[in-house]
Amino acid sequence: MQAYVLHGAEDIRLEQAPRPVPGPEEVLVKVRAAGICGSDLHYHAHGRCGNFIPTRPFILGHEFAGEIVASGDESNEGLVGTRVAVDPSRPCGRCKLCRQGRYNLCPDMVYFGSASVVPPSDGCFAEYVVAPARNCAPLPDGFEFAWGALLEPMSVAAHAVQRSGGVSGKSVLITGGGTIGQMILLLATAFGASKVVVSDVKPFARSFAEEQGATATLDPTDPDCAAQAAELAPDGFEVVFEAAGVGAALTQAFGLSARGATVVQVGTLPDGTEIPANALLTRELDYIGSWRFANVFERVIELVVSGRIDVRPLITRSFPFTQLQDAIGEATGADVIKVQIENT
Ligand SMILES: [Zn+2]
Ligand SMILES: [Zn+2]
CATH class of the missing domain: 3.40.50.720 (NAD(P)-binding Rossmann-like Domain)
Incomplete structure (x- = not known):
């Protein structure tokens, strides 16, 4: 598959990378829309984000929605074809904070596209991403992938x-x-x-x-x-x-x-x-x-579906997948709220 790999400051390259293979309880998601976050811009500009310093080249991006195209085990075969937004939080699920429902504070949290862990975890500026099936929130009919890619910052x-x-x-x-x-x-x-x-x-x-x-x-x-x-x-x-x-x-x-x-x-x-x-x-x-989020992802979907909030004006501009560099340039500029990339 094609993926944007960050090699260092101002050095992001569109490369051929192995398509990830879903394991048990995981699914393969074809990324259809992905948002560029301030932290992505930090990584791109400085090769790091605050104290998070990548130990190897990695794929950025954590705001995304797409379509499930394969399952790692038979129990989730039925999900293939489902349009989903993906919660990028992968907490351990076992520690005290996880058991209390405050999984955003899990000390072993693995976030998509982040160098908060060693080695850094790959993100969504790629054609495909493997995600835990339980992180995938189905998108209702008429709910666009682009809105799905807004759910992570909306949840924050x-x-x-x-x-x-x-x-x-x-x-x-x-x-x-x-x-x-x-x-x-x-x-x-x-x-x-x-x-x-x-x-x-x-x-x-x-x-x-x-x-x-x-x-x-x-x-x-x-x-x-x-x-x-x-x-x-x-x-x-x-x-x-x-x-x-x-x-x-x-x-x-x-x-x-x-x-x-x-x-x-x-x-x-x-x-x-x-x-x-x-x-x-x-x-x-x-x-x-207030750090990241917990237990609000699906509530935000309901707020959008019910018409309580209109997220459409938040998307300033969307670029084709092949133009991530341009999208990053646009997102770095003034007068933008959210810049996204889209793939077909
Ligand atoms: Zn973000
Ligand atoms: Zn935990």
């Missing part, structure tokens, strides 16, 4: 909203209008937040958020920002999602939070980022981490 956003303890009837601030921030906007709106405000330095992110139903947007570089925020939420925001992964955004998130508010950290901050500890103390903030 949905997990963050769950971690907040609920947004219904509450004022919500999202710092960072990237993919996850915009998805949290859609979900918080669907879940009945009284107002959802998105803060981002980029005009594109702000106008996109307004098109997606944000109550208002803030430009953190605008000297009037604090006054505008005070007008929108005089006592501060009751739930704040920090989705920018920037220290200044965290400072803003704490600064605009209400007394007793919940602040959810979903963006990856640089090591050593300062946390405004005295605001946390005196406002009795609940500062909560």
Whole structure:
């Protein structure tokens, strides 16, 4: 099969690779749509992603949907031909956290297309992927592969909203209008937040958020920002999602939070980022981490099917499989939410 193999920084090559063979309880999925994530861009730009340094060349990508074309054992033969989205989490299934249902925290987690393990695990920027059968969520009729490839980041956003303890009837601030921030906007709106405000330095992110139903947007570089925020939420925001992964955004998130508010950290901050500890103390903030996701994949499918959220505007552009390089270039540029590749 053909696969995109990352050899180092700025060195991704379309190569002939052996088609993987499914084992027991596994299926072979023909990849039909795959999304490019910020972490893929990090690996591509630097040859690594934070502390995750690949020990050998590997195939990137973890957001995907496709069709089951073969099964590793007879019990799953009936799945052949099924259109599915694949949950890229492969936890051990045996440890305490797995048994508690918090498998996103499994210390032995293997994620598709990630160098968090040695050797790195191959991902979905390939013609075929082997996946555990139980990771494959069937897509309802009319549910496009491209939407299926959005389920992983949508699940990250949905997990963050769950971690907040609920947004219904509450004022919500999202710092960072990237993919996850915009998805949290859609979900918080669907879940009945009284107002959802998105803060981002980029005009594109702000106008996109307004098109997606944000109550208002803030430009953190605008000297009037604090006054505008005070007008929108005089006592501060009751739930704040920090989705920018920037220290200044965290400072803003704490600064605009209400007394007793919940602040959810979903963006990856640089090591050593300062946390405004005295605001946390005196406002009795609940500062909560949200890492990947657990148990929400199929719920997101239902939210899309029911029409509660419309994911279509999130896909900025789609490229043919043969043009991953161009797709990465597009995804690296400004003014994009999600860039995908598609295969026939
Ligand atoms: Zn991702
Ligand atoms: Zn585990």
